Amino acid sequence: MKGKQYERVERMTLFMRLNHWVVAICMVAAVITGLYIGHPYYQTLISEPAVGKYVMAWNRWIHFYAAIIFDVSSIVIAYLYFFSRFERPVEKLIPTGRNIREFFAVLVNLITLNRVKRFDSSHEDSFHVVYFTIFHLLLLWMLLTGLQLYVHGLAHGQSSIGSWWPALLHFFTDWTIWATGGTLMDVRMSHHATMYYIIVWILFHIYYVVWRTIFWREGDISIVFGGYKFKKVR
């Protein structure tokens, strides 16, 4: 490494990092509690009256809170995709010649194990943005199917914040019944299966960031903690 100079590049603002960790915690919480809701995997057969345990209820409470924090964060992220003052991911999403070339350049870099690197790795690249967009679409699907499952319990059309909320949920999510196969159970299955896609996504996400850190030697892993990575100065 001798004789090489590095320069700091800001890649994530404080808000982006906070959001990342909130989402990460929500994700873990939602998966743990969601699996319990789908199939209660631990028993609560202890000698205490039912009213004192409330285990399923707490699981659902955590699941719903994680989900709603998730949902609101997704709305903010969707906004930032277009109007961020820092970096607008949407600019890397538009299929211009330059973005398509960059997308494949990064993909080639990954599959050639960093033998070929024909792009500037100091800023957000097209491949990464496409990858994150897939994540946000999966999240959007979870949001829609999850809220559809949620609204089934609000047949009376009321909620603690007014009747507009269930009406809104029906308006925006009823089509998921049609889209998944026609029954309420199909929505449930889709919600459950999508969890696995998201876990697979996270698996690759963590692996890829670690891989970039090791192979590119630009400190990519520290972006999410400190907000900066490092760029070689020639």
Next chain:
Amino acid sequence: MNREHLRTLFTTKSARVNTNRGEEYYRELLNRCRQRLETLKKMPSFTKIDIREVLEDEGISRRDFMKWASAMTAMLMLPSAFTPLVAEAAELMNRLPVIWIELQDCAGNSEALLRSDGPKIDEIVLEIISLEFHETLMAAAGHQAEAQLEEAMEHFHGNYLLFVEGSVPIGAGREWCTIGASGETFEEHLKRVAKGAAAVVAVGTCATFGGVPAAAPNPTGAVGVMDIINDKPIVNIPACPANPANMVGVILHYILTGQIPELDSLLRPKFAFGYRIHDNCERRAHFDAGEFVEEWGDEGAKNNFCLYKMGCKGPMTFNNCSIIRYNESVNWPIGAGHGCIGCSEPDFWDKYAYERPMADANIKMAPGGGVEKSVDEFGLGLLTAAGIGIAIHAAASAIAGKRDDEEGGR
């Protein structure tokens, strides 16, 4: 199931159950019902049976009858002021001609209203309707029965309610099911009888969504009535069997108002299918507490714990079993210690009735058959594939070693 009906989700306020429409609305409705009953009273009754006599013979007092009427009024989500009108409507049941046909079914819905431990008021009321044709119940057979159907269809043209029990085969196996000497298929039969009906009531899950005959691989191509008939008002009363109380509810509503009740997107009356079983389940507290029956007959089962882990589908099934139960509230499946199998939902046999929670259902993923795979197995497989891919890439990376641009540049 025909997805066309699901598209109406976008245009109807299908899911909202409105139990209070305001004084003005009910006052107007009350007047309308009174007028309607007056007109019906002037009409000749089609049968000689008088409900008051039947009830007396069965040992049911007027008081019991009025109790039943007020329960019915509540079930129909009407204010208590309607109770006398509901009782009157029950007495006028014999002004309503009904034709009941059976298609691809087990006659379970007919059985449901015949085989209770003693005649309940629901069943008695159903007995006094002017049942013009019912294959299972009528004395006539063969050509005589056929003739009776023709006569009823002609005589009551445009006025009769058509009750349909059983699914309609329209696939490769449609010719296995014919009826009468003419060899008419079920589809032709249904279309012909429905032509002169005022409204069609599909009773039971087979007639509504295809039910058990439509379960994968659906050898006969069975569908529900609403997939065949599209020019008549249709009321779906699913469940396996349909609750006689809900059948009576629909008929009472028709007699009272001359209209079919408010329906949801699956054409089910909202008064019966507006809420999930879960919402009013007597074991709900055990669900929230996380107290589940782990296996049949265990300590949890003895203590009436929640049946969710034994595959209860109450949380995703819309029906009023947990409120009105069966046989005039004697009991119902969950009360008897078995979970709900979602029998009033479309595709229930394939997607609900597997007696395990959905997460380990092991039901087919691919529509139309194929390898059996559960969501979990599929997910785990995908996860494994991704893990292997990552491991290969990581191993290859490690073997290839790190290279800087300068060192590896060629």
